[in-house]
Amino acid sequence: MKTRTIAIIIALLQTIAAACQSESALYGHAMNFARQGCKDSLFYSLDRMVTLYGARDADLLPELLLEPRLRPYHSDSRWIQVKDRLRKARIEAASESPRPCQTDTATRLDNTPIVNSYDIDLTIDVAAKRIDVRADIDIDFRGNSHADLYLWRHTQLSRVAVNGQAARYEFAKDIEAPWIRPSGRLRIDAGTARGAARITTAYTCRLDSIPEDGFAACDSSLVMLTYYMGWYPIDIDHETSTANIDIHITPGFELTGSGIISRKADTWHMTQPWEGFDYTIIASPDLKQKTVSHNNRKIEVVSLGFPDADADSVAVRSAEIMDYYTRLYRLEPNGRQLRIFLFPAGGGGAYSRRNFIVCCCQRYNEWLYQLLAHEIGHFWWSSAPTDQWEDWLNESFAQYSSLCAIRQHLGSAVFDDYIEAYREWARTACPIRGLNRQANGAFYTFYHKGAVLLYDLQQRIGDKAFFDLMHHLATKRIGSQHDFEAETSRRLSHDDCLWIERRLNQ
Template identity: 25%
Template sequence: MNKLATLLLIALVFYTTNFGAESKKEKKPTLVEGELKISIEDEAIEATLNITYVVKDSARASTSFWMDSAMEIQSVDGDLVKSYSFDQEAKPFATLTIDFKEALSEGEEIAFSFAYSGKPSQGFWIEEYQWVDIDPDFMILPVFSTLESFDYRIKAVVDDVNYKLIDVQKGKLTQEVEVTSVTTSYYINPILASNNQKNGVGLYDYSADGKEVRVFSEYADSARYVGDAALRIFDFFNSTFAREEPVTFCSVLYRPIPYDEHKVTRSFKPSVVFAKPHENIATLAHEISHFWWNRGDALTTEKWLTESFAQYSEMMFIRHEQGEDKFNMIIEKLADRAEKLPPLLGGDRFGRYGDDLIYEKGPYILYQLENRLGYEKFVDFMVAVNREQVATTPHLLEVLENQTSAKIRKEFEELIKR
């Protein structure tokens, strides 16, 4: 697995929706606009980005981006730009740092632009699969190293008429695409280009009871399997925790690159990039659940508010589809692992137990809460968490107390701290 894929699995955050009430308070977000030119013959890209940066912290004197170390920076321009540097050996990733002429206060804006080009170290699979993958996994597009939220609008064009761009967000094939995002910086919906005449990537449409799923795949049977599964997942989620905010459309890219080549599966409401074998519908359920579960600080174990809830939603769907016995087998494994882990909150998000806490201990704690409340009251609680756009654990505890009692809140808080 490549380094960024590992980071994304560790610091998984979703999706093209606002990150809760706190992000909605921002009057004006950072805006990234520009153009990305994809050259098939040269297997290279050229990019120009214009950024209206809104300072999130007081006394911010610089900002920085993670980028593919193979890129060459052509220019960095802006009235308040003092200097810039590109450290291709920086850890964990090559870093472009832009220094300002003076420290800026929270809420201030600064406009600057930069241009870069090169042959990316990953992303072009022309010979093997007639496929180009331009997304945050490979740092071809810059990623804010502070992982802050922003609006992202970029026009992508490809210089070979045999290649079509796959617009996963809108569910269509096109010659040019504008990629947009309102999310933390390493969750940009990807830009993908495919020579459909050679690899056979097609668009398949499935609908039932007012719901529609579009699947991009070179495999008709896989597309049908994934489409049918997604419709069932919608039925379950829309009738449980998503009943006040149902979703009736999504598109799924069933990635034709072999699984061992690119393992990251993720979602960008209303779309999913699905990289696992098509029969792994549990993972598909997890990713679709992120249309709703997309909150919590990505740099701390507060991210359990996204990943633990998505993981437990996946488990609820498994119980719904495959029965209590299968569900209980999963719970038994989680219980054994959870007992050996430190408290859920306050640990190192990127340390030894970071993933285990939010993908194992967190879901097990939610199971214990469901067991305490009963299924119906637990689902009511999940509905309320979405309604209130909960983005922190203290807020979660407030919602739980409002839905139940001070006693249950205290019991649950003890589980989190144990």
């Protein structure tokens, strides 16, 4: 009896303390009460969060909807009251300050120079936080007088040549490319070349100012060179190049990356013979690796500072997700090999390329499962341009795929929570059609609003018709809105196509 009384007193004191806490502290208290089964204290904390932060934090309701620790309390009538109050607060706040929607006015040019391949010699000096690069670039100028490539801003160029002849160039460090930060524009004069040519560059990148929240690093524990930092001259208009890279790095580092890795003596080699645009190099003295073979697929998990048992879970679940999507879309993904790199870093997040996924994470949990399911979804949905609103054909489709995987893995009740949360995010999100991919809040549009559109389409036309459509879209690797509309017009009614069009504009 005394023990129970003490527990009640402690919970009461925590509740009183929670009344004057910050939002993050209130959230922490609420989760502790949920874990302890203290219903009254839990709902008191939630009530305080709604009162103090419901109108200020637009993400609070959807985040609570997706919080696994609150699911045992969804049948309590007070949970419905919390949701209703938060929903009202969100709607009122959105009506007072609607989100500005920046449309995409840029015109994609079809005749820009195109990089076909890279031959790179890369030396990484970890202690000096520096890389020295010689890059031979096979390019087609396609009749243009110059080519614009993008490179890490803190770069010192020592040579730029076209077909062996010194070339004029301008490195504008104040002109940055989307997604590649910090970067500068390297404009190379074509000289007499107007078609196929070879550009030769030599340069040094100083890596002592890498942003902490990005997919890049250079220190004694981790070297990470990716597209997002522009360590090689990047053609941002095309995604069809290949690469061969020789890598020299400080002794004691093991190496992995986005391509096929081999080693001869002190030189590592990475080849990427499939078409792409990102050449990721990862090295550390402490890399761990484990491989799972399943249904003629090879899943390789490379990790840094990640629990071994959790890495096993990642490998097994990833294989299950690939099997599920193969059945769902009646189509095998490109390739039968997948490499996943897991590392702890602030900010979280992930990205995928063909045969390769990078995840920032601390441990395996539901959040990571859904993240992996999204990135694996890109093996079916990745053909549309990523720098304009047609990226919804990549992101919305991969995100809805991940929700289907959630339903398969965790059940319909959890899936319904995700749909409800996504509807809340979609309620105040900008329209999909024409939205600038870099606009504030674009994430909510392309990931959440688009996923809800696909769910509602499935409810409208039925499971069979919906997944038949998805099968044909995936098989044809639909890469533009024009192609999407052509395929839907062949397989759906006129009214259904008009419905999709209205939803894209809402």
